[in-house]
Amino acid sequence: SYVLTQPPSVSVAPGHTARITCGGNNIGSKSVHWSQQRPGQAPVLVVYHNSDRPSGIPERFSGSNSGNTATLTISRVEAGDEADYYCQIWDSIGGHYVFGSGTKVTVL
Amino acid sequence: QVQLVQSGVEVKKPGASVKVSCKASGYAFINYGINWVRQAPGQGLEWMGWISPYSGNTKYAQNLQGRVTMTTDTSTNTAYMELRSLRSDDTAVYYCAREDITMFIDSWGQGTLVTVSS
Numbered sequence: 268s269y270v271l272t273q274p275p276s277v278s279v280a281p282g283h284t285a286r287i288t289c290g291g292n293n294i295g296s297k298s299v300h301w302s303q304q305r306p307g308q309a310p311v312l313v314v315y316h317n318s319d320r321p322s323g324i325p326e327r328f329s330g331s332n333s334g335n336t337a338t339l340t341i342s343r344v345e346a347g348d349e350a351d352y353y354c355q356i357w358d359s360i361g362g363h364y365v366f367g368s369g370t371k372v373t374v375l
Numbered sequence: 376q377v378q379l380v381q382s383g384v385e386v387k388k389p390g391a392s393v394k395v396s397c398k399a400s401g402y403a404f405i406n407y408g409i410n411w412v413r414q415a416p417g418q419g420l421e422w423m424g425w426i427s428p429y430s431g432n433t434k435y436a437q438n439l440q441g442r443v444t445m446t447t448d449t450s451t452n453t454a455y456m457e458l459r460s461l462r463s464d465d466t467a468v469y470y471c472a473r474e475d476i477t478m479f480i481d482s483w484g485q486g487t488l489v490t491v492s493s
Contacts, residue, residue: 300479309470309483310420321481353420357478362434364410364480366420 269358271367278373285341287370289354292335297356299337301330304369305350313352314339341372349374377401379471379484386490387461394457395487397471404452405429408474411445411456413467414486421467425474426454461491 272290279285289299299317302310312321314330317337327342341348354367382396397409411423424435426445433445444457454471471484 298477298479302480302483309486311483312479312481315475315479315481316477355480363425363436364412364422366412366422369419 268361269356269365271354271356271365273352273354273367273370275368276371276373278375279341279344280375281344281346283344285344285348285372287339287341287352287354287372289337289339289367290335291337291356294335294337294356295333297332299330299332300355301328301339302353302355303348303350304353310353344372344374346374348372377473377482379473379482381469381471381484381487384488384490386492389462389491389493391461391491392457392459393461393489394455395469395471395489397454397456397484399452399454399473402473404447405449407476409445409447409454410472410474410480411443412470412472412480412483414470415464415467418467423456423469428454458489461489463491465489466491 301314303313304310313324313328317332318330329340331338351369353369358365378400380398385393405428408427410425413421426433428447442459446455468486468488470486472480473482475481
């Protein structure tokens with residue numbers, strides 16, 4: 268089964284840039300999607316198809332995907348960005364969704 | 376706008392069954408697959424399975440085969456997930472989630488806490 272690897276935590280000062288990675292074998296050939304989950308809330312999609320943003324998601328959220336690593340970048344980080352972030356792919360061979368283990372972003 | 380509204384908190388004893396509902400609105404229910412995802416306390420997201428409201432076809436995670444059944448009622452735009460023979464490690468928040476036709480989860484229900492305890 269396909270495995271997605273994320274760092275457990277990332278810390279960033281307000282106004283700075285947070286980069287959250289999602290590693291997988293040749294993940295650059297897949298479409299990667301990112302969700303934000305604030306404490307006690309349901310996940311919310313913030314980036315889909317590697318770099319597209321749903322309506323209502325700030326331009327500060329951007330994504331990229333190449334080689335064995337996909338990256339979610341949060342620019343000009345705000346206190347409200349403190350949350351868990353999960354990457355997601357569709358495993359077409361297994362016929363199921365795969366989630367990364369999640370990265371907790373802490374705003375210092 | 377897309378809304379998925381789930382049923383409320385459940386407390387069950389080991390060996391019992393639970394059935395969680397998910398009422399969809401704001402889109403054509405029959406055209407989008409519904410996935411179920413669970414999250415144990417302090418843990419990550421675990422995909423449980425998928426159902427097509429159009430065909431009724433399902434696919435379940437291997438570790439839940441035989442214990443889980445997903446159904447839909449297109450007359451009420453509601454999806455259901457039933458989990459049987461509950462164990463303590465089934466304690467989790469259960470989410471329904473809509474999938475886009477290009478295969479990603481784009482909308483989530485608010486979650487239903489299921490606690491399994493004797």
